[in-house]
Amino acid sequence: MATAVKRAEVVAEDEEVGEQLRAYLEDLDYDVEVKREVETSVRVKVDIIVYHVSPDAARVERRSKARPQTPGKDPPRFWLDAVHTLSACAPDTPILVAVPAGEDAADKALDSGATDVIEATATPKVFRRRVELLEALSHAAAPAAGGALLSVPLPELRDEISGRIDARRVAGYLQVPLRQLCGALRLPYGRVHKTPDAAGLQRAFAPLVRVLELADTALGSREAVRMWLNRPLYELENDSPLAVVLAGEAGAVQTLLENARIGVPG
Amino acid sequence: MIPANELPACLAGLPRIAVAGVFWRTVAMRHVRGAPPGAPAGSPPRPLWPGGPVLRGARYTRAGGCNALYLAPDAAAALAEVEAVLFGDDGTITPGPAHDPLAVFAATVDLPAVVDLCDAEVQRALRTSYAELTAPWLRAQERHRLGRGDLPPTQALGEAACAAGSILALRYPSYRRPGVKNLVVFTGHLAALNGRVDLVDESGGFLDRLP
Numbered sequence: 001m002a003t004a005v006k007r008a009e010v011v012a013e014d015e016e017v018g019e020q021l022r023a024y025l026e027d028l029d030y031d032v033e034v035k036r037e038v039e040t041s042v043r044v045k046v047d048i049i050v051y052h053v054s055p056d057a058a059r060v061e062r063r064s065k066a067r068p069q070t071p072g073k074d075p076p077r078f079w080l081d082a083v084h085t086l087s088a089c090a091p092d093t094p095i096l097v098a099v100p101a102g103e104d105a106a107d108k109a110l111d112s113g114a115t116d117v118i119e120a121t122a123t124p125k126v127f128r129r130r131v132e133l134l135e136a137l138s139h140a141a142a143p144a145a146g147g148a149l150l151s152v153p154l155p156e157l158r159d160e161i162s163g164r165i166d167a168r169r170v171a172g173y174l175q176v177p178l179r180q181l182c183g184a185l186r187l188p189y190g191r192v193h194k195t196p197d198a199a200g201l202q203r204a205f206a207p208l209v210r211v212l213e214l215a216d217t218a219l220g221s222r223e224a225v226r227m228w229l230n231r232p233l234y235e236l237e238n239d240s241p242l243a244v245v246l247a248g249e250a251g252a253v254q255t256l257l258e259n260a261r262i263g264v265p266g
Numbered sequence: 267m268i269p270a271n272e273l274p275a276c277l278a279g280l281p282r283i284a285v286a287g288v289f290w291r292t293v294a295m296r297h298v299r300g301a302p303p304g305a306p307a308g309s310p311p312r313p314l315w316p317g318g319p320v321l322r323g324a325r326y327t328r329a330g331g332c333n334a335l336y337l338a339p340d341a342a343a344a345l346a347e348v349e350a351v352l353f354g355d356d357g358t359i360t361p362g363p364a365h366d367p368l369a370v371f372a373a374t375v376d377l378p379a380v381v382d383l384c385d386a387e388v389q390r391a392l393r394t395s396y397a398e399l400t401a402p403w404l405r406a407q408e409r410h411r412l413g414r415g416d417l418p419p420t421q422a423l424g425e426a427a428c429a430a431g432s433i434l435a436l437r438y439p440s441y442r443r444p445g446v447k448n449l450v451v452f453t454g455h456l457a458a459l460n461g462r463v464d465l466v467d468e469s470g471g472f473l474d475r476l477p
Contacts, residue, residue: 094308115308137310234441237402244405252408255322263294263368264318265325265336265347265448 007045010034011082012052017120021050021098024127037075038082045093048134049086052098052120053079058105080112087113094134098122153213159197165205167196173212174242175226184246207250211241214257267394267419273426277433280388282379285437288466289337289375289449290344295367298472313371313465314474316453323407326424326436326450328417334424335451335463335476341370343446372466377451379459381427382437384447394419400441428452434461453477 008030012018018034025032030047038051057079076082086095097114099105106117115137118130152158157173159166167187171178178196182189185204192201215225229242233256236244241253259265268276293313301309302317316333323329324336338344342359348368382388383399398419409415416422420438427433434455440446456462457477465474 092308116310134308137308235402235404237405239405248412249405249408251411252404255404255407258322259318259324260348261294262297262318262321263292263348264322265338265442 006030006047008032009046009049010052011038011049011086012036013054013057014052017052017054021052021127024124025050025131027124028128028131038085039075046090047093048131049090049093049095050098050131051079051083051086051095051114053100053105053109055100058100061105061108063108080108083109083112083114094137096130096134154209154216157209157212162197164197164199165202165209167192167201167205169196170205170209170212173222174229174245176242176246180246184248186248207254208245211245211250211253211257214254214261215241218257218260267398267423268392270417270422270426273392273423274430276391277381277427277430280381280391281385282433283382283437285377285380285435285449286375287339288372289339290341291335291337291371291373292344292348293369293371295369298369310474311472312474313369313472314373314463314476316451316476323403323421324450325403325418325420326427326438328421328425329407329411331421331425332428333453334428335449335453337373337375337449337451337463338440339447339449341372343440343443343448344370346442346446347440347448349442371472374464374466375449375451375462377434377449377461379432379434379461380437380449381433381435382447383423384437384439392423394423396439399439424450428454431455432459434459451476 006029008025010018010021010025010032012021012034013036015036018036022032022034033046061078061080063078063080076085083095083097094115095113097109097117098120099109099117101119101121109117116130116134118127122130157165157169167181168178171181174181178193179189182192185208187201187204191198212225215228216222219225219228230240232238232240235256236252239247241256244250244253291313297315298311298313300311302312302315304317305312314335316335319327319334319336320329320331324334327334336347338347345368383392383394389395403418403420406415406418407421410417417425424436427436433452435449435451437447437449440448451461451463453463453476463476465472467473
C-alpha cells in the first residue's frame with residue numbers, strides 16, 4: 001500500500017538555516033519546500049509550516065502582536081505579520097515558529113497565530129520531537145469523517161418534504177396536545193395546526209428540539225428520553241424538564257443539557 | 267443576597283484568603299482531543315480552557331460574562347459535579363448514569379486573593395446563606411433572559427466579584443457534595459493578581475497553564 005506523502009513548508013530568510021530545517025524535516029520523511037518569505041497568494045496545502053525568526057528580524061519588531069493585513073498585498077515586512085498571515089492563509093495547518101533564545105518572541109508568536117514555538121538553537125532531536133508532537137496533535141484534532149456536521153439527529157421530528165421541524169411531530173414525541181405546546185411557546189394554535197412545519201415557526205421550536213436532540217444523544221432511546229422528561233429535577237426547582245418546557249422555559253433545560261455535555265459543573 | 271448595586275462596596279470590604287494546592291476538573295474526552303472553540307486549528311488541547319461556562323452560563327457565571335474555571339478539591343468531587351458519581355447523604359458513592367468518556371485532570375493552583383463564600387462572616391456580610399448559594403439557578407437565568415426576573419443571585423455575585431478586579435476566585439459550597447468547597451477562578455485576572463493554575467501531567471501529553 002502506498003504511503004501518503006507528507007509535505008512541509010519552511011520559511012527562512014537565511015538560506016543556510018532554511019537548508020538546515022529542510023534536512024531535519026526530510027529526516028522525518030517530509031517533502032520540503034523552502035521559501036525566503038511568506039507568500040500571500042494561493043498556496044499548496046502542506047502538513048506543517050516551520051517559520052524561522054532571525055535575530056535581526058526579532059530586533060526590529062517592537063510590537064507585541066500582529067496587526068490585520070490587507071489581503072493580496074505584498075509579503076509582510078515584519079515577522080509577526082508573516083506568522084499572522086500564515087495562520088490566516090492556512091488555518092488548519094500547524095505552524096511551528098523557531099525564535100531566538102532569550103527574547104519575548106515566543107509569546108509574541110503564540111499571540112499572532114503560531115501553534116507552537118521552539119528556540120532556533122534547539123538540537124535536531126528536540127526539533128524532531130516537537131514536530132512529532134505537532135503531527136500527533138494535528139491528527140487528534142482532525143474531525144472524524146461523517147461527524148455531527150453531516151448528521152440529522154431525530155429526523156422523525158422533521159417533515160420529509162420541507163426538511164423543517166414539524167410542530168405536530170414534536171407534540172407527538174412529547175405526548176402532549178399540540179394546543180398545549182402552542183400555549184407554552186406563545187404561538188397561535190390555528191396557524192400552527194394549519195402549517196405545522198411553517199418556516200416562521202422554526203425559530204420558536206428550535207430550543208425545544210435542541211433539548212430533545214441532546215437528551216436523545218445522552219440517553220439513547222425515545223423511552224428513556226420520555227422518562228427523563230417526566231422526572232422532577234432539583235436543578236429545575238423540582239419540576240420535570242417537560243413541565244419547565246411547558247412553562248415556556250425550554251432554554252433552562254437546554255442549558256442543563258449543554259452544560260452537562262461539555263462538563264460545566266451544576 | 268444584598269442588591270446588585272451594593273455588591274461592589276460589600277465585596278471591596280470582604281477579607282481575601284490565599285488558596286494553594288491541588289484541585290481537580292472533569293472534562294469530556296471529546297473536548298481534549300483537539301483545540302478548544304475559537305482557537306487556531308492545530309492548536310493543542312486545553313484541559314484548563316475557561317470558555318465553557320460563559321457559553322450558556324453557570325452558577326457564578328453569567329452567559330457571556332467573565333471566563334471562569336470551575337475546580338473541585340478532590341477527584342471524586344470533580345466527578346460528582348458532572349454527575350459521573352453520586353454521593354448519598356451518608357457519604358456512600360454510587361455510579362451516575364452512563365455517559366461519554368470523561369477525563370479527570372489535576373491542577374496545582376496558587377491564588378492569593380480568594381473570597382471564601384463558605385465563611386459564615388462573609389455570608390452574613392453578603393446577606394446570603396448556604397441555601398441560596400446552593401439553590402437551582404437555571405430557571406432564574408432563563409426567566410432573566412426572557413425579561414421576567416432578576417439575574418440569579420449567585421450569577422450577580424460572580425459578575426460583581428469578577429468586575430471588582432481584585433478577586434481571583436470565589437470558594438463556594440458544592441450542592442452535589444455537601445461539605446465540599448469548590449473554586450470558581452476568574453482566569454482573566456490571574457496575570458494581574460499573581461495567580462496561576464498549572465495542569466499536572468508529568469507524561470507531557472497535555473501542556474496547559476494559566477495565565
